[in-house]
Amino acid sequence: MKIKSMFLKNIKPLAILLIVSFFLSSCNSSPNLNALPLLNGYWEIASVETDKGKEIEYKFNETVDYFELTAKNGVRTKVKPKLDGTFIKTNDAEGFTAKMQDDKLTLIYKTTWDTWSETILYLNDSKLVTQNDQGIRYTYNRFKGYLDNVETN
Helix, strand or coil: CHHHHHHHHHHHHHHHHHHHHHHHHHCCCCCCHHHHHHHCEEEEEEEEECCCCCEEECCCCCCEEEEEEECCEEEEEEEEECCCCCEEEEEEEEEEEEEEECCEEEEEEECCCCEEEEEEEEECCCEEEEEECCCCEEEEEECECCCCCCECC
């Protein structure tokens, strides 16, 4: 009887510890520099949310963003997908540098005309969420071809 009582007394703290550990491990933390390779490839805008909470959804995109990184430096280029799975490159290319700023993964863009940044809020192999300096949030999905829904690389 004493063993059973001791077991029940010790199981409560263990159960609480396990529940708290599970909760903390299931929370998504912000991406860091180790997540950068996931950014490589083609991304299609799915929605935009303004700083006032208005959301605009995109059902079809004529262009998609192509990210190409080497270490912490990269280029984001607008490309036009074709039905055969190839792309037409546009003249819209922006160089960027990835940095950790205030514990957040940030892309700092620089062109001849402007400099701005976007914070990566979420990044995995199929979804990307960024937020710009004005608080506008962009949600992207990994681009899949128009006809066969197969990811292009």
